[in-house]
Amino acid sequence: MELINNLLLGFQTTLTLTNLAYAFFGCVLGTLIGVLPGLGPVATIAMLLPSVYALDATPALIMLAGIYYGSQYGGSTTAILINVPGESASVVTAIDGYQMARQGRAGAALAAAGLGSFFAGSVATLVLAAFAPPLTEMAFKFGPAEYFSLMVLGLIGAVVLASGSLIKAVAMIVLGLLIGQINTDVISGVPRFSFDIPELSDGINFVVIAMGVFGFGEIIANLGQPPEHREVFTKDVKGLWPTKQDFKEAAPAVLRGTALGSLLGVLPGGGALLSSFAAYTLEKKLSKTPEKFGKGAIQGVAGPESANNAGAQTSFIPMLTLGIPPNAVMALMVGAMTIKGIQPGPQVMTSNPDLFWGLITSMWIGNLMLVILNLPLIGIWIKLLTLPYRFLFPAILLFCCIGLYTLNNNNFDVYLAVLFGVIGYVFYKLGCEPAPLLLGFILGPMMEENLRRALLLSRGDWSTFMTRPLSAGLLLAALALVVIVMLPGISRKRQEAFQDAD
Template sequence: MGVFEGLLLGFETAMRPETLLYCFFGVFLGTLIGVLPGIGTLATISLLLPVTYHIAPIPALVMLAGVWYGAQYGGSIASILLNLPGTPSSAVVCLDGYPMTQQGRAGVALFVTTIASFIGSMLGILALVLFTPAIAAIALQFGPAEYFTMMLLGLVAASTIAAGTPAKGLAMVVLGLLLGTVGTDVNSGVARFHFGFAQLRDGISLVALAMGFFGIAEVINSVNRKTSAAIREKFTLRSMLPTRTDLRQSALPVLRGTGVGSFFGALPGTGTSIASFMAYALEKRVARDPSRFGKGAIEGIAAPEASNNAAAQTAFVPTLALGIPGCATMALMLGALIIHGIQPGPLFISQQPEMFWGLVVSFGIGNILLVILNLPLIGVWVSILRTPYRLLYPAILIFICIGVFSVRNNPFDIYIVALMGVMGYVLARFGFSAAPLLLGFVLGPLMEETLRRTLLLSRGDPAVFIERPISATFLAITAVLLIWGCYGSIRSSQSRRAAMQAQAEARSAE
């Protein structure tokens, strides 16, 4: 099927009333979640996973995807108005967005971020259309050995690049892999690591794990957070229109940011946060006057916003074409597909053309809805930002319990989500990121299956991973990433030790 025929099929699918309704609901909820600092897309998509059991696969995926890229739009609103990033990828927007608010130009900043987000998203969708079928065609040549080493590379990249400390990231990946082994072994039928609980013979629920680590843990961590002072600025259409100078200064940064985001979004282990910070660093490097950054430079918000929205679209490339999620949110998307009995991978486009092209077209429709929603509803988002968190989080806890119970009608899952929430909070306090754990949990069973299949075909000879060129290449890149991560950790520990020693010497000299 060609691109033109695929887009026609996608329009037919995406324009169905049910799909449009769920698309609108997803982007609206995603924007709302992006506006509210601290909740995040992972917790929201985790809450919505039980809902997807009761609706058709295509509207379900359209809704979850709408939450994902809709939050990228909404995250910049709180960053600009309150200096509080609604999403991690919007943190860099605080650097120049909030100074613009202090200068009385918040309306212009919000308008530019909306347009930059729209352009970045639409160009990211174009990259998704062009590259996903090509990558899927190449991946058809992969065997189980290539799939195993590719997933291994994705997990190592996610832990050593995206996480703060590589050792902690790897530890969380291993913990996720271990949690994924709980339950009945598919090959032998033997129950593993159930500790006498019959309820664990079916394994740990992905919904319970995600809601615990990204829902309960976030509620515990943010329950004492205070809202910022009220926003007094009034927003009118005239106050939001940028000048010609603003448009000229932001045009090229939007295009450069889109290129950066499209590239990094498709790489496993990077995601929207890395893309937005890289785009900001690039603009600061190529600027004629870098001293303007951090003081209200329009390029400092245009490039990161275009970048993180482009990355949000191209993140679907490895997820759909290879079945390899590049970030924690994409792991949840992969889990939602598997829940509906759909296996992403090289055959996904040929076996599920209606779903793939319907998703692509719905992304474009959703981004148009976001532009229509964001500009008129800025006053509404400002009012929501004044809502005390003590009123929001009890409702979130209730929805978490209802959602977890509705998946399997099993009260035991509520205890699991509570345990995972406490575990997630404790690990977060010690600097352990939960995102690598979720990647390890989702990919763990797939890695085990491909590893066993590879060793079965090679009659137990592990040399097959080195003898196959593509597999050996993936292993070499994985080794380089591990060495790079270890080297970086040693350098940072030496720097900290030298700084502490210098401080001690300074105190002794005094």
């Protein structure tokens, strides 16, 4: 009964003309920055923070939240259409979504992503409303040792992501981990592997690698083909809506992705990203036809998209209930609350109930706005596919370069992306999957930080990873996954399933 009263208070707050207008503006802007490669929610929210001074706290936070989950919708659009993940969580969507677009099924892929995102966002908001306190307690049980073990499991799961050779997949993860080491040391504060280049002292931006390896690499690969094979997409787009069979295959993936994302989104350190990779791995494991993954399986779009949207919504739980930001966007939201004189933490629920519940109910309304906004736009995005490649690739390059330059207003990022484009083309020629490299790159610094924290807390005792039950369980699961993949029978079946991909 108390939950219903709280939600009624929330809807009463959200359904004012001002708050609805800011929710709509946030959703539209979020979709737009998700669609434009290179412009992420972190940069946009950072640019809009000064405007928070002029707004009341509730509309300001409703708008910033709309930008965040709106960008999750938009990020899938570029991933599916031009193989450029707008967001780190959209890396997995690009694997099968782009292949569906090439087969003339871009409409079905975009609709599956949009509907899956809407369902997951709605359910995750309910989870946020009902289970914020117990889910927060679960997140408390994760210390540095548990996070390290979870990330080890995530990296080993990424091997399953890669079609083809296991050795290539492991090599890509290791390369990603090594590139992730180019930064300033967390503990000593000394730049490392930067070769005295000032721009490298803060590390390489995710967008630079994603655009280089996926976007530029794909363009170089296409330009290297004869003109008759150069078109990225087939001209015959088979319809804007998923078929009955598509719905049948996608529905269980959406349910599993929603459940997984709702749980993993609570964890600090990229819950939306981890949940999208975990959802893809799970779908591939449960599928009766794993050989279809990487070649246009709709489950490979619906599952991860649902997971990353559910993760984006539940990542508000530690921020609202504990004042602990689980990712960069939530850190900016904490900043916005501080600007308005609100101390993030458990007291927000009692001292500002209209803000707390208004923000939660605005997510339901925002998700509804997004699905109404995005589904009619599918036809417009599909029209882009009919453009001849000679017009399409300069436009993609232009948007990528604008996005890259706006990251730090620096040409260096553009040059670095071109270098990664060449590397991406080499990967294409060698038959290497770039997705594990990106996961290794993103998780590498987080793994190292948690490893060092765990060892500092245990005074250098490595057994801490096995004496803590949750950490030990995650490491044993990772070991089991390695053993299963290495079994001769499984290895042989895997090679048969991916023989076309090699």
